[in-house]
Amino acid sequence: MWELLNDNDKDNYRLLMTNFASLSEAFSQKASDEEAVAPIVNSKFQETAFQKAFNAVAEDIANTSFDVSINLSDGQKFLVGIKSFGITSGDQKIAQFKAISREDNWDSLINKAIANLRYIPREDSDNDVDPKNYEEHYLALAQKIAEVRNDRIASSKALAKGFDGSADDIEMIYHVLMPTKKGTTPKIYVGETDYVPIDIENIKILDPMNKPQNFKFTDGIHVYKYTSADSQLLMAFNNREIVVDSWEVEYVDNVFKFFQNLHMYAFEEVDVQPTESVSWMIPNVNGKVEENSGYNAFDGGPKMSKQDNYRERRIKKIIQKFQGIIPITELNFIRQALEFILLSDHKSADEKAEMKKKRSELKDLVIYLGNDELKKDIFSIVYRPVSEMYIPIPNSKTFHLENPDFFGKSIGTFKGNSSKLALPKEERTFTLEFLPSGNQIEAYINQDNGKSIQSIANQGILGEWILREVFQLEEYEPLTVKRLNELGINAVRLSKYEKNPEVIYFEFIWIDEHKPPKDAIGWVSNVNHES
Structure with missing residues (x-):
């Protein structure tokens, strides 16, 4: 039935x-x-x-x-x-x-x-x-x-x-x-x-x-x-x-x-039938959660400036600060690892993988040493903010061009044929409500092609809730498909209702990729046409 x-x-x-x-x-x-x-x-x-x-x-x-x-x-x-x-x-x-x-x-x-x-x-x-x-x-x-x-x-x-x-x-x-x-x-x-x-x-x-x-x-x-x-x-x-x-x-x-x-509360019948909805998978078509962006934005390469030898000076300052506190052998490893991570170019996929491997080794050593001040200083320069994240929209430009008013009047419009959104940040905002809790944040569409949903006040607000509480991840632990399967979550859905058109309702869901829902977008929506 x-x-x-x-x-x-x-x-x-x-x-x-x-x-x-x-x-x-x-x-x-x-x-x-x-x-x-x-x-x-x-x-x-x-x-x-x-x-x-x-x-x-x-x-x-x-x-x-x-x-x-x-x-x-x-x-x-x-x-x-x-x-x-x-x-x-x-x-x-x-x-x-x-x-x-x-x-x-x-x-x-x-x-x-x-x-x-x-x-x-x-x-x-x-x-x-x-x-x-x-x-x-x-x-x-x-x-x-x-x-x-x-x-x-x-x-x-x-x-x-x-x-x-x-x-x-x-x-x-x-x-x-x-x-x-x-x-x-x-x-x-x-x-x-x-x-x-x-x-x-x-x-x-x-x-x-x-x-x-x-x-x-x-x-x-x-x-x-x-x-x-x-x-x-x-x-x-x-x-x-x-x-x-x-x-x-x-x-x-x-x-x-x-x-x-x-x-x-005003006790009136709630309209529970969405006027519009859209859903998509969190993993990509290869069955993996994207590295370095979206839910794993914290895991991207450091954003620290390279001008005026700023990175070299930060490394030197850390080494000097912990001389006599951290054993010399470990301190030398820390210096070498920081120089490799921050001073070398990591352009190819293999080079980026090697950088992450070295960073993981450095992280394990710093945690083992048990010095909170050292951990704070090291992690702040080799990682992006621990709770930094955004909700990625798949095939975002196509979605916005087809649904320019989904998030609000003209929010999904672009400057000419470019990837730049037409409206300024303050005009790309909307209320995002999480179901079933009813918690709300003010969010906006951001980045090239309008690919991300971010909280306005602080990305950490969104990251702390989703990464720590929804996905129950430790700090600096990436989101993986294995974790999604453990939690029974692999997709999101956004919905709009007639009685509250200014609110976008957000929920985590499970999509059977072999039987995607009618409102699915992104790679999983093509499954309907492949069988």
């Missing part, structure tokens, strides 16, 4: 759920500052959000087996069971049979099965316990459970018959949201699995459980567990195997301040 749903509706649903989950820290009493809390998915809110996002009809009345129903634009219909549980959770309740279990005395079958499990026949025993195999009693009860369960499903399908067509044409499915556990990167997984009647003819009893009053069985499609104490039927959802999508969750900064000021 998930792949058939409208992409805008799915974005709407994701926004509702991740925004709710972004408040999770307010409801966690025991998590430490260093340990991420688990995202909260409220089941009632989930059902309401699902209905709102997909124009679904509530079905969880009159003891129906489903929560909502959906009519797709092509006439296809789904009855949906909505559930939420942790990604690492076990079996989940899908039905309860308190009344019928008492009325039909299901406990008698459980007791007979338990007695047979414990029965040890002896020649001198006059025990009148039926020695038949315990599986027969469990099987008899499993068949009763299946019959009741299937009857409920059939009834619910009949109630759905009025939507369109016959009940046999309506498909059934479980839709689940599965948040990550405490202490891991906050994320919500979307799952889907078959919602089908139990195949009574193929029921098999599985090995006895530690508590024989409970038992498991399978019909070859799903594995079920019945617990006699509360007459519940549970099912194994095979959580990791049913994932069809995943959403990153970012917690609201100072969530208690958010609640304190909640009364100041």
Whole structure:
């Protein structure tokens, strides 16, 4: 079902759920500052959000087996069971049979099965316990459970018959949201699995459980567990195997301040359908994150002036400053490394690679020496500012020429046929809001061909948040594809909404490069035309 749903509706649903989950820290009493809390998915809110996002009809009345129903634009219909549980959770309740279990005395079958499990026949025993195999009693009860369960499903399908067509044409499915556990990167997984009647003819009893009053069985499609104490039927959802999508969750900064000021917000319906959007991959067509620029701008070559022997004088000053403090052997290595990095030309790719290798060796030595003053002086001249970064726009000039007003009136226009932007910096500004936190910065389009999105006040504002908090990188650690894969992020999306046209909404997303979204630009957009 998930792949058939409208992409805008799915974005709407994701926004509702991740925004709710972004408040999770307010409801966690025991998590430490260093340990991420688990995202909260409220089941009632989930059902309401699902209905709102997909124009679904509530079905969880009159003891129906489903929560909502959906009519797709092509006439296809789904009855949906909505559930939420942790990604690492076990079996989940899908039905309860308190009344019928008492009325039909299901406990008698459980007791007979338990007695047979414990029965040890002896020649001198006059025990009148039926020695038949315990599986027969469990099987008899499993068949009763299946019959009741299937009857409920059939009834619910009949109630759905009025939507369109016959009940046999309506498909059934479980839709689940599965948040990550405490202490891991906050994320919500979307799952889907078959919602089908139990195949009574193929029921098999599985090995006895530690508590024989409970038992498991399978019909070859799903594995079920019945617990006699509360007459519940549970099912194994095979959580990791049913994932069809995943959403990153970012917690609201100072969530208690958010609640304190909640009364100041105007409570009106929010337009969650973007009027325009664009997305692109962070890695390049070769599957690598660009070196020296964009998210790795700090890793570029030093910008220090070469005039009037300025670099030579800086090196000399550092060596003199730490004479007698740093051992002579290490200080000589530092001097030689600085001279190679700062005084030699590194024009070819091989030369640049050699410079970075030497710089890495120097970095390791400086960190090993443990002198903070030395580290500050060395790193400040061999690297660019540690949190310097910008958000690169792929094929930027083409994008701006085709969308000159995306970031604001005429922001994407150029001087003649040049690569220079036409408007001055102060007229190329806009508000950039990060989803789902709602944090905002004032940003502008900059550099040749308008290739970068940068924060106005200080590039470090953007860099500290994205590099340290989003990508969780250490200082001077480059962003790599491996890290993106670990975090489940490989792309960004910018969106605009009618009610706030002056704001550009930014979010990190995951793009399946084999099935890129319709709003994709850059190299990944060509995939649609290659298959």
